[in-house]
Amino acid sequence: MPPFSDIQTLPPELITRLTTLGFTTMTPIQAQAIEPILAGRDVVAQSQTGSGKTLAFGIGCTVAARMEVREPETLIITPTWELAEQIATQLRSVAAYRPNLKIVTLSGGVPLRGQAETIARGVQIVIGTPGRLMDHLGKGTLDLSSVKRLVLDEADRMLEMGFAEDIGRIARQIPAGRQTLLFSATFPEGVEKLRTTLLRDPLTIAVETDSPVQIRESIIVTSDKDETLRRIIDHHRPESLLIFCTTKADTIALAQKLDQAGHSVTELHGDLDQRQRQEAVIAFGNGSRRIMVATDVASRGLDISGIDLVVNYDLPSDPAIYTHRIGRTGRAGEAGKAISLRAPYEKAKAQAVAPDAIESSSDTGQRVSRYRMVSTRETLCINGGKRHKLRPGDLVGTLSKGIGIDAGQIGDITIAETISYVALDVDVISKALSGLERTRIKKKRYKGWVLGN
Numbered sequence: 001m002p003p004f005s006d007i008q009t010l011p012p013e014l015i016t017r018l019t020t021l022g023f024t025t026m027t028p029i030q031a032q033a034i035e036p037i038l039a040g041r042d043v044v045a046q047s048q049t050g051s052g053k054t055l056a057f058g059i060g061c062t063v064a065a066r067m068e069v070r071e072p073e074t075l076i077i078t079p080t081w082e083l084a085e086q087i088a089t090q091l092r093s094v095a096a097y098r099p100n101l102k103i104v105t106l107s108g109g110v111p112l113r114g115q116a117e118t119i120a121r122g123v124q125i126v127i128g129t130p131g132r133l134m135d136h137l138g139k140g141t142l143d144l145s146s147v148k149r150l151v152l153d154e155a156d157r158m159l160e161m162g163f164a165e166d167i168g169r170i171a172r173q174i175p176a177g178r179q180t181l182l183f184s185a186t187f188p189e190g191v192e193k194l195r196t197t198l199l200r201d202p203l204t205i206a207v208e209t210d211s212p213v214q215i216r217e218s219i220i221v222t223s224d225k226d227e228t229l230r231r232i233i234d235h236h237r238p239e240s241l242l243i244f245c246t247t248k249a250d251t252i253a254l255a256q257k258l259d260q261a262g263h264s265v266t267e268l269h270g271d272l273d274q275r276q277r278q279e280a281v282i283a284f285g286n287g288s289r290r291i292m293v294a295t296d297v298a299s300r301g302l303d304i305s306g307i308d309l310v311v312n313y314d315l316p317s318d319p320a321i322y323t324h325r326i327g328r329t330g331r332a333g334e335a336g337k338a339i340s341l342r343a344p345y346e347k348a349k350a351q352a353v354a355p356d357a358i359e360s361s362s363d364t365g366q367r368v369s370r371y372r373m374v375s376t377r378e379t380l381c382i383n384g385g386k387r388h389k390l391r392p393g394d395l396v397g398t399l400s401k402g403i404g405i406d407a408g409q410i411g412d413i414t415i416a417e418t419i420s421y422v423a424l425d426v427d428v429i430s431k432a433l434s435g436l437e438r439t440r441i442k443k444k445r446y447k448g449w450v451l452g453n
Contacts, residue, residue: 001025009038011063013097021093027052029207034059037181042202044182044195048327051207053183054090057151060181061125062095064149070122071146075174077130077167079157080297081107081274082281084127087153091125101125106132106142109274116141130158130166137173144173150198155184155191156320164190171198186320215330219340219350222362225313226257228341231362233263234371236337238309240284241373243293244325246314254313255293264375268294278416283379283451286412286423290373296321304328312340315349322353377411378429379451382420384441390420394441399424403435421451 003025004010004018018024026034029047036043037060047053061074078084084105095101104118106128112135119126119142126133126142136142150171152158158167180199184191195202222228233241245251248269255267266280266289277297283289285304296316310329316322322340329336340357342350350359384390392413399405399422411423424432429450436448 001027001031004030007035007038009035009063010059011097014059014063014094017094017097023055027056029053029205030056030059032205032207033057036203037179038063040179042180042199043205044184044199044202045205045207046184046187047205047207048185053153054087055094057153057181057183058087058091058094061149061151062091062098062101065095065098065101065124067098067100067124069124069146071143072119072123072126073146074125074149074151075133075144075147075170076125076127076151076153077133077158077170078127078153079129079161079163081105081109081129081277082297083154084129085278088127091127103127106136107274108132108135109272109277112136112139112141130163130170133170134166137170144170145175147174147178149179149181150174151181151183152194152198153183155182155194156186156188157324159188159190159194160320164194167194168197185324214335215326215338216336217326217338217340217354217357219342219354219357219359220362221344221359222341223344224362225341226254228362229311229313230261230370232309232311232339233373236309237371238337238373239290240287240304240307241291241309241311242284242307242328243291243311243313244316245293245295246316248295250314251293251295258291258293262372262374263291264289264373265291265293268292268297270295270297279379279421279451282414282421286377286379286414286421288375288377288379288411288423288451290375296325308336310336310338312338315340315342315346315353317349317353319353376426377423378426380422380424380429380432381449381451382422382436382441382446383418383448384444384446385416385418385420387418388444390415390441395420395422398439398441399432399435402439403432405432405435 005015029045029051033043033045033056065073084107088103088105091103102123103125104123106115108131182195220228245254248271251267251269255265258265266283268277268280284292307329310326326338340354395413396410399410400407405428409425409428414421433448
């Protein structure tokens with residue numbers, strides 16, 4: 001594929017930034033979409049998760065942003081908080097060459113007031129979920145009259161979640177002369193309707209991935225899902241395991257069973273507030289929790305590398321949901337495994353949802369030795385974040401030079417608005433906590449605690 005430097009209209013500083021981040025050549029969706037987006041063309045793109053679409057529209061949004069404008073010029077609508085945060089993280093990283101560019105995420109689970117204050121201070125790019133955007137519009141805390149670019153990401157998922165009317169109401173608040181970009185993995189009737197009503201003479205792009213996804217799919221017929229799941233963990237001994245349940249109640253119950261069995265587990269479902277969901281994703285992503293049990297809130301927008309096994313504790317009813325669930329593994333060219341559990345009476349459902357999966361009966365032989373998925377890391381929380389101008393380098397310097405923790409014992413670092421999260425080896429957590437009590441970070445003292453405690 002061609003390099004980003006082939007696009008003559010990209011600023012040299014952006015090319016340098018992309019190279020620093022490891023982006024040198026474009027993916028197919030980027031090669032076809034970036035130049036039309038930069039030219040102001042409406043675009044409809046069919047592209048799967050992981051194809052590079054966020055960078056495709058993100059480059060256009062960051063390049064076109066005018067720093068002197070304090071009202072939103074770009075609005076990106078996405079179905080879930082997780083995906084909104086994922087998009088914001090990548091856009092902020094790419095736009096680091098424009099340090100004054102302001103990007104805000106608007107989603108539920110946190111007070112409107114804090115978000116409204118951020119908007120009032122001036123912002124160029126808004127990334128939000130439909131429900132929370134409607135809340136701000138209803139309160140008069142968000143003005144879309146200056147928006148010049150509207151991006152609908154994961155459009156099919158938003159329609160599945162019942163956001164069609166909200167999307168229409170939001171779009172009517174934006175000037176008609178805007179540029180509209182629509183990205184969707186599939187194109188059911190509802191997405192076609194959005195295309196007809198919201199876009200003007202769009203360029204249509206359909207991208208098929210060149211490299212086949214390497215996911216080995218199988219279905220196990222069982223009348224005892226809990227016992228079969230135990231055997232799967234014993235046999236496969238995964239480094240990280242993502243388990244999908246259909247309901248929130250089953251998700252909570254299964255997570256409790258796995259915790260009681262000695263596994264390092266977290267849960268993700270719609271009853272959690274935004275901070276709880278954020279911390280669940282962080283803990284699973286940095287390895288301090290090795291199992292995540294989730295509803296379909298995690299079937300899209302969960303971009304975590306290294307998930308080597310996905311288990312469908314419950315089979316979904318929709319083949320598209322099945323595809324998105326198992327797509328959390330086998331990413332970035334890595335091989336993955338997906339195992340679905342089905343009751344004996346669910347044969348027709350399994351054939352409709354996963355026709356290519358290999359089916360077998362549950363092993364009734366002797367139980368193998370118990371394997372517990374216990375993490376060697378914990379997540380240290382520090383009560384300071386972006387609002388306090390903290391950066392990963394500040395935390396690494398304090399922990400290593402100030403407190404004496406070896407750099408090899410420090411894992412992933414996530415800086416949120418008011419809290420920072422640092423993955424540390426379990427045996428240095430106590431040292432880090434006591435060290436924070438007597439050590440300053442950028443001349444200020446911060447409190448620390450262990451996530452979940």
